[in-house]
Amino acid sequence: MKIKKGDNVKIIAGKDLEKTGKVLRVLPKEGKVIIEGLNLRVKHVRPRREREKGQRISFPAPMDISNVMLVCNKCNKATRVGYKTLENKKKIRICKKCGEMT
Numbered sequence: 001m002k003i004k005k006g007d008n009v010k011i012i013a014g015k016d017l018e019k020t021g022k023v024l025r026v027l028p029k030e031g032k033v034i035i036e037g038l039n040l041r042v043k044h045v046r047p048r049r050e051r052e053k054g055q056r057i058s059f060p061a062p063m064d065i066s067n068v069m070l071v072c073n074k075c076n077k078a079t080r081v082g083y084k085t086l087e088n089k090k091k092i093r094i095c096k097k098c099g100e101m102t
Contacts, residue, residue, distance in 0.1 A: 001028050002081040002093065003070055007102075009035060010078040013067040020071055024060065032062035039063045074100040 003009060003023060010020045021035040041061040047054050069078035072095040080096040093102045 001026060001065065003033060003065060003068065008071040008073075009033070009068040010071050011035070011038060011063070011067060012069050012078065014039065014063065026065075027062055030062065031065050033065050033068060034060050034062050035068070036060060070095075070102065072098060072100060072102060074098055 003026060005023055005026055007023045008020060009023055011017055016038045019038055021038045023033050024036050025034040027033070037060065039061050040058045043057045043059060045055045045057055070081050071077070072079050075095065075098040077097055079098075081102070082094045082096050083091055084094050084101075085091050094100065095102055
């Protein structure tokens with residue numbers, strides 16, 4: 001997967017179009033990511049005991065990875081991700097727009 005936990009991403013499809021956020025979790029088997037504060041869903045929780053109130057809890061739901069793009073740290077633009085192999089055979093991600101290591 002080209003997107004990792006902690007990356008800044010921009011949403012390119014869906015109800016939160018053009019918003020950016022930080023990746024909290026990556027689900028590679030499902031091909032989904034969870035982004036902080038975006039794609040929120042509401043869960044209704046019943047009271048457990050007497051005299052306790054029910055609640056509405058909002059939480060970020062998983063979003064398909066094809067609907068997000070990585071935001072480059074240097075140029076601050078949403079970009080595609082490329083790979084480059086260094087002399088010590090280490091593979092790094094690069095920004096396709098500015099060529100900077102991400």
